[in-house]
Amino acid sequence: MSCINVTGRLFFAALCWCGFLAQGLAQSQQAEAVVIDCEKAEFAYLDGNSEEALIYLKRCRQQLPDYLPALTLLGKIQTEYSRYNLAVDTFQQALEQGADAELFAREWSRSLIAARQFESLISFTGFKSFTPAMRADWLKQRAVACRETHNDNCARESYSALKLLGEDFEAALGFAELAIENKAWQEAEKQLELAASMARNDIRLLLASGRLALYQQRYDEALAFVDKASVLAPQDPLVLRTLVDIYLAANQRSEAANTLDLILSLTPEDPFAMLVRNSLNPNDKYAEILTTYKARIEQLDKTTKASDQTLYYLEGLIAYQSGSYEQALKAFTFLVKERAFYPQTLTLLARTHVALKQPVQAIGLLEPEQDTLLAEAPESMALLIELFIEDGKVFKALPAWRSFAERYPQRLETGLLEVKILFARGMQDRAMQRLDKLLQTFPESEEVARVSAVALSFAGDYSKALSVVEQQLHHSAQAQVWYNFKGTLHLMSGNAGNARVAFENALSRDPNMVPARANLAWLDFYQGNQSTALQSVEELATQYPAQLPLQQMYAGMLLSSGQTELAKERYESLYKQDSTERSVIESLIAIYQREGDTAGVIKMLSRLIELEHDTARNLLRRAQLYVSQQESNRADLDLYKALPLSNGDATLLLGIANISIQSGNQRLAIKSLQQARHINPDDPLPPIKLAEIYLNQNQTEEAAKVLRAASDFNNIPELWLVKGRLAEQQGQAVKASEYYHHALQLNPEFELAYAKLYGLTRFDIGKDAFEEALKKRVAVAPDSIFSRSLLGQYYYYEQRFKEAVPHYEALYLTAVEDSRKAGYARRLAQIYFHFEPQKAIEYVDTAEAINPADPYILALKGWGLVQRNRMESGLKLLREAYTRNGQDADTQYFLAHTLNALGMREEARKFLTPLVDTKVPSTYPLEIQQLHQQLMIEPE
Numbered sequence: 001m002s003c004i005n006v007t008g009r010l011f012f013a014a015l016c017w018c019g020f021l022a023q024g025l026a027q028s029q030q031a032e033a034v035v036i037d038c039e040k041a042e043f044a045y046l047d048g049n050s051e052e053a054l055i056y057l058k059r060c061r062q063q064l065p066d067y068l069p070a071l072t073l074l075g076k077i078q079t080e081y082s083r084y085n086l087a088v089d090t091f092q093q094a095l096e097q098g099a100d101a102e103l104f105a106r107e108w109s110r111s112l113i114a115a116r117q118f119e120s121l122i123s124f125t126g127f128k129s130f131t132p133a134m135r136a137d138w139l140k141q142r143a144v145a146c147r148e149t150h151n152d153n154c155a156r157e158s159y160s161a162l163k164l165l166g167e168d169f170e171a172a173l174g175f176a177e178l179a180i181e182n183k184a185w186q187e188a189e190k191q192l193e194l195a196a197s198m199a200r201n202d203i204r205l206l207l208a209s210g211r212l213a214l215y216q217q218r219y220d221e222a223l224a225f226v227d228k229a230s231v232l233a234p235q236d237p238l239v240l241r242t243l244v245d246i247y248l249a250a251n252q253r254s255e256a257a258n259t260l261d262l263i264l265s266l267t268p269e270d271p272f273a274m275l276v277r278n279s280l281n282p283n284d285k286y287a288e289i290l291t292t293y294k295a296r297i298e299q300l301d302k303t304t305k306a307s308d309q310t311l312y313y314l315e316g317l318i319a320y321q322s323g324s325y326e327q328a329l330k331a332f333t334f335l336v337k338e339r340a341f342y343p344q345t346l347t348l349l350a351r352t353h354v355a356l357k358q359p360v361q362a363i364g365l366l367e368p369e370q371d372t373l374l375a376e377a378p379e380s381m382a383l384l385i386e387l388f389i390e391d392g393k394v395f396k397a398l399p400a401w402r403s404f405a406e407r408y409p410q411r412l413e414t415g416l417l418e419v420k421i422l423f424a425r426g427m428q429d430r431a432m433q434r435l436d437k438l439l440q441t442f443p444e445s446e447e448v449a450r451v452s453a454v455a456l457s458f459a460g461d462y463s464k465a466l467s468v469v470e471q472q473l474h475h476s477a478q479a480q481v482w483y484n485f486k487g488t489l490h491l492m493s494g495n496a497g498n499a500r501v502a503f504e505n506a507l508s509r510d511p512n513m514v515p516a517r518a519n520l521a522w523l524d525f526y527q528g529n530q531s532t533a534l535q536s537v538e539e540l541a542t543q544y545p546a547q548l549p550l551q552q553m554y555a556g557m558l559l560s561s562g563q564t565e566l567a568k569e570r571y572e573s574l575y576k577q578d579s580t581e582r583s584v585i586e587s588l589i590a591i592y593q594r595e596g597d598t599a600g601v602i603k604m605l606s607r608l609i610e611l612e613h614d615t616a617r618n619l620l621r622r623a624q625l626y627v628s629q630q631e632s633n634r635a636d637l638d639l640y641k642a643l644p645l646s647n648g649d650a651t652l653l654l655g656i657a658n659i660s661i662q663s664g665n666q667r668l669a670i671k672s673l674q675q676a677r678h679i680n681p682d683d684p685l686p687p688i689k690l691a692e693i694y695l696n697q698n699q700t701e702e703a704a705k706v707l708r709a710a711s712d713f714n715n716i717p718e719l720w721l722v723k724g725r726l727a728e729q730q731g732q733a734v735k736a737s738e739y740y741h742h743a744l745q746l747n748p749e750f751e752l753a754y755a756k757l758y759g760l761t762r763f764d765i766g767k768d769a770f771e772e773a774l775k776k777r778v779a780v781a782p783d784s785i786f787s788r789s790l791l792g793q794y795y796y797y798e799q800r801f802k803e804a805v806p807h808y809e810a811l812y813l814t815a816v817e818d819s820r821k822a823g824y825a826r827r828l829a830q831i832y833f834h835f836e837p838q839k840a841i842e843y844v845d846t847a848e849a850i851n852p853a854d855p856y857i858l859a860l861k862g863w864g865l866v867q868r869n870r871m872e873s874g875l876k877l878l879r880e881a882y883t884r885n886g887q888d889a890d891t892q893y894f895l896a897h898t899l900n901a902l903g904m905r906e907e908a909r910k911f912l913t914p915l916v917d918t919k920v921p922s923t924y925p926l927e928i929q930q931l932h933q934q935l936m937i938e939p940e
Contacts (some may be wrong), residue, residue: 037063037788038070042752046718048658048669048689050077051624063820064785068097069751079107080658081615082651097620100749102130107839108687109141110651116426118145119463124153126885131746132716136165140682143174149429152178169198170682173205188212197423204230214246224624230598233678235266266644325355336365343372354383357548360611363387370400373906380414386420388432392426392614393746416451428459453485460487462493476621480509484516491523499523514544518553526841530561548578555587564591575738579757582613598625616645620655624662632663639668643675650676650683657689669693684713693723700729717743717750724756744773751786758790770794778807792827801831822850822857829860830890830923837867859891866898874898885922889915889922897931909935 038060044053054077060070060394075090083373091108095101101108105127111122122145139158146154155178160651163171172195179188192212195205206229213222229239240263247256260642270904340644347366366373366384374380381404401421405414406700414738415438422431435452442448449472456465466489472482487502500523506516517540525533534557540578541547541554542920555570568591574584585604594602609615626635639656647650653676660669676686685711694703703726714720720743727736736762743753757770771794777787808831811826825847832840841864845859862877878895885891890910899908907929916920916932 015812032761035898036419036877037781038067039752039755039890041070041073042755045073046688046721046752047692048654048661050658051662053077063817066097068094068099069103069560069749071097071784072099075111075861076106076107079111080651082114087111088115088120089115089198096514101126102134103747103749105130105134105138106683108378109138110728113141113144113148115358116148118426121145121800122149122151130568132165132660133713136162136167136170137682139165139167144678145499147178147181148426151263152182159807169195169202172198173202173208176208177211181363182214185212185216193471201228201232201237203233207238210242210246210276213241219246237263237266240266244663249253261574321398325352328352329356343369343380344616348381350380351383354387357578358386358392358580363391367396370403374403378404378408382417387688389417389420389424392424392701394421397421397424405794411760412445412447415441416447419451419455423455423458428455431455432459446478450485453489457489457492460837464491465489480506481514484513484519485525487516487519491519491526496523496527514547518550522553522557525557525560530557533557536563548574548581548584551577552581552583552587555584559587564594567591578825579607582611582652598629601625616642616647616649616652616781617655619645620652620659622660627659632665635659635663635666637667639663643668643672644712646672646675648679650680650686653679654685654689655694666693666697684710684716684719687713688716688722691726695722695725700726703729715746717746717753721750721753721756724753733760733763733765736760737769741769741773743767748780754790755788761794782810783814788895796827796831797921797924799834799925801834804831806932820848822847822854825850826854826857829857833860833863833867834923837864841867842863853883856888857882859888859894862898863894866894866901871898871902875902890924892920893922893924894926896935897927900931901933905935 021755022216031349037056039170041053041060042407042921044056050705052134053073054675057070057073057077060067061074064070065450071090075087078084078087078090087107088111091104091111092102101124109121112118121142127135127142130329139162141161143155143158146152146158151301155174159171159174159178162174162456162519172191176188176191176195179185179191182509189212192205192209192749195202196209199205209244210222210225210229213219213225223243226239226242226246230243240259243259244256244263247259257488269448327466329349329352330343332352335345336349344558346369351363353359355366363384366380366387370381370384373384381400384402385397385400387392388400397417398421401414401417404417408414415434418810419431419434419438422434422644424430432455435455437449438445438448439452445678450466453465453468456468457464466486468480469489473479473486483502483506487499487506488845489503490499500520503516503520503523506513508522510516519520521533521536521540524530534554535549537554544550551570551574555567555574558564558570559567561597568588571584571588574581575588578584584749585608589601589604592598592604602625605618605625605756609622619638623635623638623642623716626632626638639660642652642656646656653766654674657669657676670690673686673690673693676683676691680686687706691706694700694706703722707719707723707726710719720739724736724739725745727733727739737757740753740756740760743750744757747753754770754774755765757773761767774791774794778784778791782786788807788811792804792811795801795804795807805828808824808828812821812828815821815824825843829840829843829847832843840860844860844864845853848861858877859881862874862881865871865874865877875895875898878898881891884896892915896908896912896915899905899911912928912932912935914920915928922928
C-alpha cells in the first residue's frame with residue numbers, strides 16, 4: 001500500500017472525528033344597535049365574511065358579554081381561522097355557561113381533532129342527545145380521534161353507532177380501514193365489498209381498495225382501483241400520491257417519476273413530491289473513512305493553507321470548532337463550489353448554517369443528497385430529518401426516517417428521531433411509550449433524558465420531568481446544564497422560587513453560563529422587575545451579539561414592556577442579520593399590524609412565503625391584506641396559488657372562498673367550495689355557503705340545485721335558513737316563513753331565524769306565528785337578552801306599548817353596564833310617553849344621568865318639558881337634539897307639535913310635511929296625521 005493511500009485514510013478519519021465533535025349602548029337605539037350588531041355578525045359569518053363578522057362580533061360582545069350565541073360564534077370563527085386551541089377553549093367556556101353543544105358540535109369536533117385533543121372528543125358523551133345527523137357527524141370525528149390514539153375498540157364502537165344511524169357506507173368503510181391497518185385482509189375485503197354494494201364509485205372506497213391490494217403486493221389490482229379513481233378525479237392529490245406509492249412499490253420508477261412531475265406541475269411546492277422525486281435520482285456514494293490530524297492543524301501557516309484545498313478544509317474545521325462560524329462558512333462554501341472532499345464539506349457547511357440559525361439553507365444543501373448521507377454520513381442524515389421536523393415538514397421527515405431506521409435500526413438517533421416525529425404528528429402516547437423504552441435501553445444517555453424531560457414538561461407532567469432531571473444531576477459532568485433545565489421546569493410549572501434557586505445553582509458552577517443568566521433575567525421580568533431584567537438582557541445581547549435568541553429575547557422584553565418603537569428597531573435589525581427566522585418575522589408582522597403598516601405586513605408575509613413556511617395560509621393572509629387595500633388582482637393571484645396547496649384541507653378551501661367573495665372573484669369562491677364539497681361530502685357548510693353565493697348573485701336556479709343536492713343535511717337548521725332566503729328571492733315569502741319556522745323546530749335557539757321571521761313581519765307576514773314562537777322562547781329562556789329584546793322591539797314598532805313594557809323593564813333591571821342601562825331607560829321613556837308621561841319623565845332623568853350627551857335622550861327631555869307646559873325650554877332642547885340628529889322622526893314630530901303650540905305654524909309645517917310626504921316610520925303616526933290636518937287648515 002502506498003504512502004499516499006495510508007495518508008489519505010488517516011486524513012479522512014481525522015475529518016470524520018472532527019465532524020463528530022461538531023452537532024356599551026350610548027345612542028337612542030343602542031339597545032337595538034347591539035342586537036343588530038349581533039345579527040350582522042351572524043349574517044356576515046354565514047355569508048362567508050369572517051373579517052366583517054369579527055368587527056360586529058366585537059361590538060356585540062363588548063355590549064353583551066354574557067350573550068352565549070356571540071361566544072359560540074367566536075369559537076366558530078376561531079375554527080375557521082385555524083386557531084383550534086383557542087376555539088376549544090371558547091367552546092368549553094360556552095359549555096360551562098350552559099350552551100347547547102349541538103349548536104357548535106361540528107366546529108368543536110374539528111377543532112378538537114386539529115388541536116390533537118383526541119381524548120376530550122372521545123370522552124364527550126353529550127353527543128348522544130344530538131339530532132341523528134349531528135350525532136352521525138360527531139361519531140365520524142370520534143372515530144378519527146379513536147384511530148389517532150390507536151384505540152381500535154373505540155373506533156369500532158363509533159362505526160357501530162354510525163351503522164345504527166343508517167350510515168352503512170361510512171361504517172363499512174371505517175371498519176375496512178381498521179382492518180387494513182391491522183393487516184386483517186379478509187375482514188378488510190368483506191367490509192370493502194359491503195361498502196362497494198352501496199357506493200361503488202366513491203373515491204375513498206377506491207383508494208382504500210387500492211391500498212389493500214398494494215399492501216398485499218397485488219400491484220396490478222391496486223393500480224386498477226386507483227386508475228378508476230383517477231378517471232373520476234384526475235387531479236386529486238390523494239389519488240396521485242397513491243399512484244406514486246404503487247409505482248414505487250412495483251419498481252415502475254419512470255411511471256412514478258411521470259406522476260410526480262404531474263403532481264409538481266399542479267402543486268410546485270409539494271414537499272412529498274419533491275422528496276420522492278429527488279430519491280429517484282441518487283448521487284454517487286462516498287466510502288472514505290477519515291482519520292485524525294488534529295495535532296497537525298495547529299502547525300499549519302496561512303500561506304500553505306491558501307494553496308492547498310486540504311489545508312483550506314482543515315482551516316474551516318478549526319474555525320467551526322472555535323465558534324468562528326462566519327469564517328467556517330466562507331471556507332466550506334468555497335470547497336463545496338469546488339466539490340472538494342464531498343460529501344464531508346457539504347455536511348459541514350450545513351452544520352455551519354445550523355450553528356448560524358439558518359436551517360432553511362442547511363435543508364437546501366442536505367435534502368438533495370439523502371442517499372449519499374445515508375450511506376456515508378448517518379449523523380448528517382439524522383440532522384436533516386431533525387431539521388425537517390423543526391421546520392414542520394413531517395411529510396418529508398417520516399419517509400427519510402424510515403430509510404434511516406432500516407439502515408441503522410440500533411442507533412440511538414433512530415429511536416430519538418422516531419419519538420420526535422411521533423410528537424410532531426400529535427401521537428403523544430406512542431411517543432412517551434417509545435421514550436420509556438429508550439430510557440431503559442440507553443440509561444446513561446443524557447440526550448434521551450433531555451428529550452424525555454422536555455416531552456414530559458409539554459405533557460404537563462412536571463414532577464416526572466423533574467425526577468428525570470434529578471437523576472441526571474447525580475452523575476452528569478454537566479450539572480450546570482441540568483440545573484438550568486431544572487429551573488426552566490420550575491418556571492414552566494409556576495414555581496418561581498425554586499426556579500431562581502436552580503438558576504443560581506447553575507451560575508454558581510458556571511458564572512458565565514449564558515442560558516442561565518438569560519433565564520434568571522426572564523424570571524426577574526416575569527416577577528415585575530422589568531428594568532433590572534432589561535438591563536441584564538441588554539448586557540448579554542451586547543456581550544454576545546451573534547446569539548440571535550438573546551437578541552430576540554431582548555426585543556421581546558422591550559415589546560412586552562410597551563417600548564414598541566425600540567422593539568421594532570431591534571426586530572428589524574435582527575431581520576437584516578437573518579431574514580429566515582420565523583419568530584422574528586411574525587413579531588414584525590404583529591408590530592406592523594399594530595401600527596397599521598399594511599405594506600410592512602405584506603413584505604413580511606411575502607418573506608414567509610419565500611421560505612415555504614405554512615405557504616397556503618400565509619398566501620391567504622396576504623390575499624386578505626390585498627383585498628383590504630383594494631388590490632383584487634394581487635389577491636386573486638395569491639388565492640389561485642393557494643388553491644392547489646390546500647391539499648385536501650376543507651378549512652383552507654373555505655378560507656379561499658371567503659376571501660374570493662371579498663375580492664369579487666365569485667368564480668374562484670365557487671370553485672373552492674365545490675372542491676371542499678368533493679373532499680368532504682359529509683360537511684354541510686360548503687353547499688350552504690355555495691347556495692348563499694348564488695343567492696347573493698340572484699342565481700336562484702343554481703342555488704336551488706345546490707340545495708336539492710344537499711337534502712342529506714335537512715336536519716341542519718342553517719340549511720333551512722338558506723332555503724328561506726331562496727324562497728324570499730323567488731317571491732314566496734309565506735313559504736320562506738315556513739322554512740324559518742322549520743329551522744326553529746330543529747333549533748329553538750336559532751336567533752338568526754327569529755331575525756329573518758321578524759323581517760317578514762314588516763310585510764305583515766306571519767306575525768302571529770312569529771310572536772307565538774318568540775314568546776315561547778322568552779318563556780323558556782327569560783334571561784336571553786336577544787330574544788327578550790327582539791320581542792320588546794316587535795311590540796314597540798307594532799305600537800303595542802304596554803306589552804313591550806315588561807320586556808324592557810326586565811332588560812333594564814338585569815343590565816349591568818351603564819351604557820346598556822341608559823339605552824333601556826331611554827326606550828322605556830319612549831314607551832311610557834304614549835300612556836304615562838310622568839313615568840316616562842322619570843326614566844328620562846335616569847337615562848340622562850348616565851348619558852347626558854345622547855341626542856335621543858335630549859329630545860325626550862325636551863318632550864317631557866313640553867308635556868309639563870314648559871314650551872320654550874322644551875323647544876330649545878328639541879332644536880338642539882334635532883341639530884345633533886335630524887333623522888329621527890319622533891324628534892321631528894315633537895318639534896312640529898311644540899312649534900304649532902307656540903304659534904309658529906309655518907316652521908311646524910317644515911318639520912312635519914316631510915314626515916307625511918315620505919311616510920317616515922314613527923311611533924306617532926296618528927298624531928302626525930292629526931297635526932298635519934290642523935296645520936293644513938288656515939287660521940281664521
